[in-house]
Amino acid sequence: MKVDVPIPDKMFFRIGEVSEITGVKPYVLRYWESEFRLLRPNKNKSGQRVYRRRDVETALEIKDLLHQRKFTIAGAKKWLNGEGKLPLAERQMELGFDAADREAAIRRIREGLVSLEKMLD
Numbered sequence: 001m002k003v004d005v006p007i008p009d010k011m012f013f014r015i016g017e018v019s020e021i022t023g024v025k026p027y028v029l030r031y032w033e034s035e036f037r038l039l040r041p042n043k044n045k046s047g048q049r050v051y052r053r054r055d056v057e058t059a060l061e062i063k064d065l066l067h068q069r070k071f072t073i074a075g076a077k078k079w080l081n082g083e084g085k086l087p088l089a090e091r092q093m094e095l096g097f098d099a100a101d102r103e104a105a106i107r108r109i110r111e112g113l114v115s116l117e118k119m120l121d
Helices: 016-020 028-033 053-068 072-079 089-097 097-121
Strands: 049-052
Touching: 016 028, 016 049, 016 053, 028 053, 049 053, 053 072
Parallel strands: none
Antiparallel strands: none
């Protein structure tokens, strides 16, 4: 999933910078760190969190899943771990299907199967 938010061209970010980029409070980022294994920034010598670009992208993706796509925390975890699937309606929207398209596609598939069955007999 591609989230279109400009990320400054830097290697490392402090939590305040990530908060500004993502639009979520630092305490939310810290909570997400406790919930999502993919979001684990390193800490520098003074104990401050140091996010890499990949961490910022992950935080943006988590925000999209939770706030825009209305996933639960558990659902977002599954999605990020590759276990989740889009809800049926959302998969169809991404593919550009509506109910009429779906019915027409099913009808064509049925006709094709009937035709194939006749050829095999």
